[in-house]
């Protein structure tokens with residue numbers, strides 16, 4: 092899928108779960124648990140050794156899931172993620188090299204930007220969506236409101252501290268394209284194979300997002 096189709100899907104889904112896979116065999120059951128809970132996107136983070144393999148497995152075995160790569164820190168990881176089949180790229184910070192390569196290949200990329208200067212750097216490369224991380228520590232909704240007052244053509248994907256208690260507040264902001272986070276599928280729940288719990292958490296999150304957008 093090209094950059095704009097993925098961005099549309101991120102907005103429609105309203106949430107991008109941040110997934111840490113320790114054991115590659117947990118990737119497909121996690122993807123299926125998310126799908127059963129109504130979430131068809133997942134960001135598998137390059138924080139563990141099996142991330143690329145996990146992305147490839149989900150891509151091949153769960154065709155209804157849109158799988159992206161997260162915590163992409165450099166071009167080497169980016170190339171491995173794309174090679175594995177990642178359909179979108181998320182970074183905790185702004186890397187010009189990563190963004191430029193994604194743009195050349197028409198791959199959706201969401202870099203982390205929390206300062207006006209970083210947002211301007213992303214904007215100057217044609218991006219209109221940035222990750223705001225860690226959202227809770229960088230001023231949360233108050234900061235996003237202030238930034239979106241200036242950057243009216245930019246939309247935000249806050250992650251870091253988003254949970255079921257505050258998701259409605261985040262999701263009801265027009266400037267917030269979707270929320271991200273690990274709260275629907277924590278590394279612990281994945282490790283312990285609490286897949287039904289993950290499905291239930293996804294359903295609750297989706298419900299709250301739908302209410303917030305009304």
Ligand code: 3PG
Pocket residue numbers: 109161224250251252253271272273274
């Ligand atoms: C991220 O990579 O976006 C964050 O680690 C997610 O933060 P959370 O665990 O607080 O949801």
